[in-house]
Amino acid sequence: MKKRKNIITVAIDSPAAAGAGTQAELIAKHYNLFYLDTGKIYRYIGLLRIKNVKNFSHNFVKYKIKNIKLNQLKNKNLLSNKVAESAAKIARNKNIREIVHKFQQKCAYSPPKQYRGSILDGRDIITVQVKDAMFKFFITANLKTRAKRRFKEYKNLKIDITYKEVLKSLRNRDKSDQNRKYGPLKKTKDSILINTTKLSKKACFMKIKSIMDKKLNI
Numbered sequence: 001m002k003k004r005k006n007i008i009t010v011a012i013d014s015p016a017a018a019g020a021g022t023q024a025e026l027i028a029k030h031y032n033l034f035y036l037d038t039g040k041i042y043r044y045i046g047l048l049r050i051k052n053v054k055n056f057s058h059n060f061v062k063y064k065i066k067n068i069k070l071n072q073l074k075n076k077n078l079l080s081n082k083v084a085e086s087a088a089k090i091a092r093n094k095n096i097r098e099i100v101h102k103f104q105q106k107c108a109y110s111p112p113k114q115y116r117g118s119i120l121d122g123r124d125i126i127t128v129q130v131k132d133a134m135f136k137f138f139i140t141a142n143l144k145t146r147a148k149r150r151f152k153e154y155k156n157l158k159i160d161i162t163y164k165e166v167l168k169s170l171r172n173r174d175k176s177d178q179n180r181k182y183g184p185l186k187k188t189k190d191s192i193l194i195n196t197t198k199l200s201k202k203a204c205f206m207k208i209k210s211i212m213d214k215k216l217n218i
Protein backbone atom coordinates (compact mmCIF):
# COMPACT_ATOMS: atom_id res chain seq x y z
CA MET A 1 0.00 0.00 0.00
CA LYS A 2 1.27 3.46 -0.94
CA LYS A 3 1.22 5.80 2.06
CA ARG A 4 0.42 9.47 1.55
CA LYS A 5 3.20 11.73 2.86
CA ASN A 6 2.86 14.64 5.29
CA ILE A 7 -0.66 13.87 6.40
CA ILE A 8 -2.15 14.35 9.85
CA THR A 9 -2.92 11.04 11.55
CA VAL A 10 -5.04 10.86 14.67
CA ALA A 11 -5.54 7.58 16.56
CA ILE A 12 -8.09 7.16 19.34
CA ASP A 13 -8.69 4.16 21.57
CA SER A 14 -11.58 4.03 24.02
CA PRO A 15 -14.07 1.75 25.74
CA ALA A 16 -17.65 1.76 24.40
CA ALA A 17 -19.77 4.91 24.77
CA ALA A 18 -16.98 7.11 26.18
CA GLY A 19 -17.64 9.85 23.62
CA ALA A 20 -14.78 8.98 21.25
CA GLY A 21 -17.03 8.91 18.18
CA THR A 22 -18.48 12.34 18.93
CA GLN A 23 -15.01 13.82 19.44
CA ALA A 24 -13.64 12.09 16.34
CA GLU A 25 -16.42 13.61 14.24
CA LEU A 26 -15.72 17.09 15.62
CA ILE A 27 -11.96 16.74 15.06
CA ALA A 28 -12.48 15.35 11.55
CA LYS A 29 -14.69 18.27 10.61
CA HIS A 30 -12.44 20.92 12.13
CA TYR A 31 -9.18 19.68 10.59
CA ASN A 32 -10.69 18.20 7.40
CA LEU A 33 -9.70 14.61 8.17
CA PHE A 34 -11.14 11.37 6.82
CA TYR A 35 -12.95 9.66 9.69
CA LEU A 36 -13.30 5.91 10.14
CA ASP A 37 -15.28 4.54 13.08
CA THR A 38 -13.60 1.12 13.16
CA GLY A 39 -16.22 -0.27 15.55
CA LYS A 40 -18.68 -0.04 12.65
CA ILE A 41 -16.66 -2.58 10.69
CA TYR A 42 -16.80 -5.07 13.55
CA ARG A 43 -20.50 -4.29 13.91
CA TYR A 44 -20.96 -4.91 10.18
CA ILE A 45 -19.35 -8.34 10.58
CA GLY A 46 -21.32 -8.92 13.78
CA LEU A 47 -24.53 -8.30 11.85
CA LEU A 48 -23.37 -10.61 9.05
CA ARG A 49 -22.92 -13.31 11.66
CA ILE A 50 -26.44 -12.82 13.03
CA LYS A 51 -27.95 -12.95 9.53
CA ASN A 52 -25.81 -15.74 8.08
CA VAL A 53 -25.22 -18.21 10.88
CA LYS A 54 -24.86 -21.11 8.43
CA ASN A 55 -22.43 -19.69 5.87
CA PHE A 56 -20.45 -17.44 8.22
CA SER A 57 -16.82 -18.32 7.49
CA HIS A 58 -13.41 -16.74 7.12
CA ASN A 59 -13.73 -16.54 3.32
CA PHE A 60 -17.24 -15.14 3.52
CA VAL A 61 -16.06 -12.29 5.79
CA LYS A 62 -12.98 -11.71 3.62
CA TYR A 63 -15.15 -11.37 0.52
CA LYS A 64 -17.59 -9.02 2.25
CA ILE A 65 -14.86 -6.73 3.62
CA LYS A 66 -13.05 -6.67 0.28
CA ASN A 67 -16.23 -5.37 -1.34
CA ILE A 68 -17.45 -3.13 1.45
CA LYS A 69 -18.74 0.36 0.60
CA LEU A 70 -18.42 3.09 3.23
CA ASN A 71 -22.15 3.73 2.87
CA GLN A 72 -22.87 0.29 4.31
CA LEU A 73 -21.38 1.45 7.61
CA LYS A 74 -24.21 3.98 7.91
CA ASN A 75 -26.83 1.23 8.18
CA LYS A 76 -28.99 2.02 11.25
CA ASN A 77 -29.22 -1.69 12.11
CA LEU A 78 -25.58 -1.55 13.16
CA LEU A 79 -26.52 0.60 16.16
CA SER A 80 -28.44 -2.03 18.13
CA ASN A 81 -27.12 -3.58 21.33
CA LYS A 82 -27.52 -7.07 19.91
CA VAL A 83 -25.20 -6.19 17.03
CA ALA A 84 -22.69 -4.54 19.43
CA GLU A 85 -22.53 -7.77 21.46
CA SER A 86 -22.13 -9.88 18.34
CA ALA A 87 -19.35 -7.52 17.19
CA ALA A 88 -17.48 -7.94 20.48
CA LYS A 89 -17.67 -11.73 20.02
CA ILE A 90 -16.32 -11.88 16.48
CA ALA A 91 -13.70 -9.21 17.39
CA ARG A 92 -11.95 -11.78 19.60
CA ASN A 93 -11.02 -13.79 16.53
CA LYS A 94 -7.49 -13.31 15.17
CA ASN A 95 -8.42 -14.08 11.55
CA ILE A 96 -11.25 -11.57 11.56
CA ARG A 97 -8.98 -8.88 13.01
CA GLU A 98 -6.44 -9.55 10.26
CA ILE A 99 -9.06 -9.17 7.53
CA VAL A 100 -10.16 -5.83 8.95
CA HIS A 101 -6.58 -4.64 9.45
CA LYS A 102 -5.81 -4.02 5.75
CA PHE A 103 -8.93 -1.94 5.18
CA GLN A 104 -8.21 0.19 8.24
CA GLN A 105 -4.58 0.75 7.28
CA LYS A 106 -5.63 2.03 3.87
CA CYS A 107 -8.05 4.50 5.45
CA ALA A 108 -5.41 5.67 7.94
CA TYR A 109 -2.40 6.03 5.67
CA SER A 110 -3.98 6.65 2.30
CA PRO A 111 -7.16 8.64 2.90
CA PRO A 112 -8.91 10.20 -0.13
CA LYS A 113 -6.95 13.15 -1.56
CA GLN A 114 -9.46 15.83 -0.54
CA TYR A 115 -8.61 15.23 3.14
CA ARG A 116 -5.57 16.53 5.05
CA GLY A 117 -5.26 13.24 6.86
CA SER A 118 -7.18 10.64 8.81
CA ILE A 119 -8.71 9.92 12.18
CA LEU A 120 -9.60 6.42 13.35
CA ASP A 121 -11.20 5.38 16.60
CA GLY A 122 -11.60 1.93 18.11
CA ARG A 123 -9.91 -0.42 20.58
CA ASP A 124 -6.56 -1.25 18.96
CA ILE A 125 -5.88 1.85 16.89
CA ILE A 126 -2.91 3.16 18.91
CA THR A 127 -1.66 -0.27 19.96
CA VAL A 128 -1.84 -2.02 16.57
CA GLN A 129 -3.29 -0.12 13.62
CA VAL A 130 -1.65 3.32 13.59
CA LYS A 131 1.23 2.94 16.04
CA ASP A 132 3.04 5.94 14.57
CA ALA A 133 0.07 8.31 14.63
CA MET A 134 0.88 11.98 15.01
CA PHE A 135 -1.75 12.27 17.75
CA LYS A 136 -2.77 9.54 20.18
CA PHE A 137 -5.72 9.97 22.52
CA PHE A 138 -7.14 7.48 25.00
CA ILE A 139 -10.68 8.65 25.67
CA THR A 140 -12.58 7.22 28.61
CA ALA A 141 -15.34 7.86 31.17
CA ASN A 142 -16.64 5.90 34.13
CA LEU A 143 -18.94 2.96 33.43
CA LYS A 144 -22.13 4.47 34.84
CA THR A 145 -21.71 7.69 32.87
CA ARG A 146 -21.14 5.70 29.69
CA ALA A 147 -24.19 3.52 30.37
CA LYS A 148 -26.38 6.59 30.95
CA ARG A 149 -25.22 8.17 27.71
CA ARG A 150 -25.73 4.99 25.69
CA PHE A 151 -29.16 4.41 27.27
CA LYS A 152 -30.20 7.92 26.21
CA GLU A 153 -28.98 7.27 22.66
CA TYR A 154 -30.97 4.01 22.52
CA LYS A 155 -34.06 5.82 23.76
CA ASN A 156 -33.71 8.42 21.01
CA LEU A 157 -33.38 5.62 18.48
CA LYS A 158 -36.49 3.96 19.99
CA ILE A 159 -34.48 0.84 20.83
CA ASP A 160 -36.30 -1.19 23.48
CA ILE A 161 -33.79 -1.77 26.30
CA THR A 162 -33.53 -0.95 30.03
CA TYR A 163 -30.74 1.03 31.70
CA LYS A 164 -29.74 -2.08 33.66
CA GLU A 165 -29.37 -4.10 30.48
CA VAL A 166 -27.20 -1.38 28.93
CA LEU A 167 -25.00 -1.26 32.04
CA LYS A 168 -24.58 -5.03 32.08
CA SER A 169 -23.84 -5.19 28.37
CA LEU A 170 -21.19 -2.45 28.54
CA ARG A 171 -19.58 -4.12 31.55
CA ASN A 172 -19.37 -7.41 29.65
CA ARG A 173 -17.99 -5.78 26.53
CA ASP A 174 -15.36 -3.91 28.58
CA LYS A 175 -14.27 -7.21 30.08
CA SER A 176 -14.14 -8.97 26.74
CA ASP A 177 -12.39 -6.09 24.93
CA GLN A 178 -9.78 -5.61 27.68
CA ASN A 179 -8.95 -9.25 28.35
CA ARG A 180 -8.96 -10.82 24.91
CA LYS A 181 -5.79 -12.22 23.42
CA TYR A 182 -5.70 -10.25 20.15
CA GLY A 183 -5.89 -6.45 20.03
CA PRO A 184 -7.01 -5.89 23.63
CA LEU A 185 -7.99 -2.39 24.72
CA LYS A 186 -5.26 -0.81 26.80
CA LYS A 187 -3.75 2.61 27.24
CA THR A 188 -0.23 3.03 25.94
CA LYS A 189 2.25 5.24 27.80
CA ASP A 190 2.57 7.64 24.90
CA SER A 191 -1.16 8.36 24.53
CA ILE A 192 -2.91 11.33 26.09
CA LEU A 193 -5.67 10.48 28.54
CA ILE A 194 -8.94 12.37 28.10
CA ASN A 195 -11.53 11.57 30.75
CA THR A 196 -14.93 12.78 29.55
CA THR A 197 -16.89 11.87 32.72
CA LYS A 198 -17.26 15.46 33.84
CA LEU A 199 -16.59 17.22 30.56
CA SER A 200 -19.15 18.57 28.11
CA LYS A 201 -18.71 17.71 24.43
CA LYS A 202 -17.44 21.22 23.77
CA ALA A 203 -15.03 21.29 26.73
CA CYS A 204 -13.62 17.97 25.65
CA PHE A 205 -13.17 19.13 22.08
CA MET A 206 -11.46 22.36 23.20
CA LYS A 207 -9.01 20.33 25.26
CA ILE A 208 -8.12 18.12 22.31
CA LYS A 209 -8.01 21.08 19.93
CA SER A 210 -5.54 22.98 22.09
CA ILE A 211 -3.22 19.95 22.17
CA MET A 212 -3.43 19.52 18.41
CA ASP A 213 -3.07 23.23 17.55
CA LYS A 214 0.06 23.46 19.67
CA LYS A 215 1.79 20.65 17.79
CA LEU A 216 0.52 21.84 14.42
CA ASN A 217 1.71 25.39 15.18
CA ILE A 218 -1.70 26.91 14.58
Ligand code: C5P
Nearest residue numbers: 016038039042087088091122123124173
Ligand atom coordinates in the same frame (compact mmCIF):
# COMPACT_ATOMS: atom_id res chain seq x y z
O1 C5P B 1 -16.89 1.01 19.13
P1 C5P B 1 -18.06 0.05 19.09
O2 C5P B 1 -18.77 -0.05 20.39
O3 C5P B 1 -18.97 0.33 17.95
O4 C5P B 1 -17.39 -1.37 18.80
C1 C5P B 1 -18.11 -2.58 18.82
C2 C5P B 1 -17.16 -3.71 19.19
O5 C5P B 1 -16.23 -3.90 18.15
C3 C5P B 1 -16.32 -3.47 20.44
O6 C5P B 1 -16.97 -3.85 21.65
C4 C5P B 1 -15.08 -4.29 20.16
O7 C5P B 1 -15.22 -5.62 20.61
C5 C5P B 1 -14.96 -4.29 18.67
N1 C5P B 1 -13.91 -3.40 18.18
C6 C5P B 1 -12.61 -3.88 18.19
N2 C5P B 1 -11.59 -3.13 17.68
C7 C5P B 1 -11.82 -1.90 17.21
C8 C5P B 1 -13.14 -1.36 17.24
C9 C5P B 1 -14.15 -2.14 17.75
O8 C5P B 1 -12.36 -4.99 18.61
N3 C5P B 1 -10.81 -1.20 16.70
